Amino acid sequence: MQHQRNAHDKTVAAVGDNPTPIWGMSVRERLRRIAAARNLAAAPSTEEAAILANSAFVFDPVWMAHIEDQPGTVLTRDGVPVLAHPANDEQRRLVLAAMRADEALGHGRGITILRAEDERGIFNEALRKRERPFAERLTPATVRAIERASYVGxxxxxxxxxxxxxxxxxxxxxxxxxxxxxxxxxxxxxxxxxxxxxxxxxxxxxxxxxxxxxxxxxxxxxxxxxxxxxxxxxxxxxxxxxxxxxxxxxxxxxxxxxxxxxxxxxxxxxxxxxxxxxxxxxxxxxxxxxxxxxxxxxxxxxxxxxxxxxxxxxxxxxxxxxxxxxxxxxxxxxxxxxxxxxxxxxxxxxxxxxxxxxxxxxxxxxxxxxxxxxxx
Missing domain, CATH: 1.20.120.1760 (CDP-alcohol phosphotransferase transmembrane (TM) domain)
Incomplete structure (x- = not known):
């Protein structure tokens, strides 16, 4: 049976964990702040969340705003799901499996994939520029580069x-x-x-x-x-x-x-x-x-x-x-x-x-x- 959601069911959950801090905070704390800025609440579990975030990665907050109202959309980096808004339980199972296994997400099942590597950008009116928001794997070796990308963004x-x-x-x-x-x-x-x-x-x-x-x-x-x-x-x-x-x-x-x-x-x-x-x-x-x-x-x-x-x-x-x-x-x-x-x-x-x-x-x-x- 499909888990039905409505427009008011705006919750977020992190999948996995990551001990590497970014800008002096943990990945989960950063996700909490991004969600709070969008009036999104923490979900009780990944099975009940409207939006799933892979803790192995960090992403520009603009991506959250971009997919928040697009059920069935998944942001990937090298094929691995970074941020996902599943439209139904079947999509959720596929996304969770790929995130947990750190594997590429297959096409199909009505999923729209946004590749972080794509050249096309997003116009950010608030910052008056066309940008390619970052979505990168977070490790101790990539912290400085990601912080620079975040700053430039x-x-x-x-x-x-x-x-x-x-x-x-x-x-x-x-x-x-x-x-x-x-x-x-x-x-x-x-x-x-x-x-x-x-x-x-x-x-x-x-x-x-x-x-x-x-x-x-x-x-x-x-x-x-x-x-x-x-x-x-x-x-x-x-x-x-x-x-x-x-x-x-x-x-x-x-x-x-x-x-x-x-x-x-x-x-x-x-x-x-x-x-x-x-x-x-x-x-x-x-x-x-x-x-x-x-x-x-x-x-x-x-x-x-x-x-x-x-x-x-x-x-x-x-x-x-x-x-x-x-x-x-x-x-x-x-x-x-x-x-x-x-x-x-x-x-x-x-x-x-x-x-x-x-x-x-x-x-x-x-x-x-x-x-x-x-x-x-």
Whole structure:
């Protein structure tokens, strides 16, 4: 008799065990966190679970979301089942036998097999990239490679040039250390928030090099907290709101403090220039955010993933990190006032680009053509 399940029977069970830890936690604990993030409960036994996970392997959490609503689907690596959502008891017996024997799963019986080795990827809208989620056999020898794959999988594909090219390795090393020491993402965010305030004070008093150094550490930690949360499956509503809240609020405060600090440094902006710079940056910053939000509401995706140009422009658009590059360059010639004026000009230019792209997308939709991401 087939064991019947309904849409509310969302349970997960691990098959076998594995003593090798990953990101400072056991395979079973990692599975528990992945399941909890998807509102999936632990099943009393493998015979009663809706989803089965082979403890000999670890997989990107995106795979759980991918097969959760696809009964009869099995993810394999080298033919061996890694993650399975059996549609009936016969499929369950076949999957369990293959997992326990560490053997390849045969085709047929209505099973849809997803091979982790396949080249086709999955578009992850949240991280703005097309990716090939990992699913790998976990042994002591493969831990570091898997942790790197997990870390890379948590990285946004479309982001600024510093986050993408300068400090991925720094952040990876810090993320591994934090995971092993049991440091939580919120603790990293708290330290980063403190450094953000310190950098603001430094800019205000014209201590620009100290502020830039402090801001650099903060910006790296701003990457680490999110990667740590994703890699250790410890994201929380509080942490997400805190991190994004700090990211949203502090940039214009930094620019204001920098403009104020120019006077202390000895290269003050005249009143007209000061307020023109501040007004341009504030209006430009808020307007760009509103345009990005409007694009998401209207087209269901980030403006930065519409076409290849948008993804490339995201590398340098007037966000905090590219603006900090401009300010750093200005300090190399000892003219922080030139830097803040350049940031205002670049902010205005970036605003125009965003506005033009929004209008162009609306015209494309109005002409009956779909507005789709080039990454999809």
């Amino acid at each position: 948590a990285y946004k594909g479309v982001t600024d040039l510093l986050t993408k090219y300068l400090w991925p390795e720094w952040a990876f090393a810090l993320t591994r250390i934090a995971a092993r020491l049991g440091i939580t993402p919120n603790q990293v965010t708290a330290l980063g928030s403190l450094l953000c305030i310190v950098a603001t004070v430094c800019f205000w008093y014209g201590w620009f090099w100290t502020g830039l150094a402090t801001g650099l550490v903060f910006m790296v930690l701003d990457t680490v907290d999110g990667k740590l949360a994703r890699c250790t499956i410890t994201s929380s509503a509080l942490g997400n709101a805190w991190d994004h809240g700090v990211d949203l609020v502090h940039p214009p405060i930094w620019w204001w403090a920098w403009a104020r600090g120019c006077a202390v440094y000895g290269v003050p902006l005249d009143d007209r220039t000061f307020w023109l710079v501040i007004g341009t940056m504030l209006v430009g910053y808020v307007a760009q955010r509103l345009i990005e939000g409007a694009f998401i509401l209207r087209f269901g995706m980030h403006i930065h993933v519409w076409r290849r140009f948008d993804s490339r422009f995201r590398l340098v658009t007037a966000r905090r990190n590219p603006n900090m590059v401009i300010l750093f360059a200005a300090m190399l010639i000892g003219r922080p006032d030139y830097g803040i004026v350049a940031v205002a000009v670049w902010t205005a230019f970036s605003l125009v680009v965003h506005l033009v792209r929004l209008v162009q997308a609306m015209l494309v939709r109005g002409g009956g053509r779909p507005v789709e991401s080039w990454l999809a």
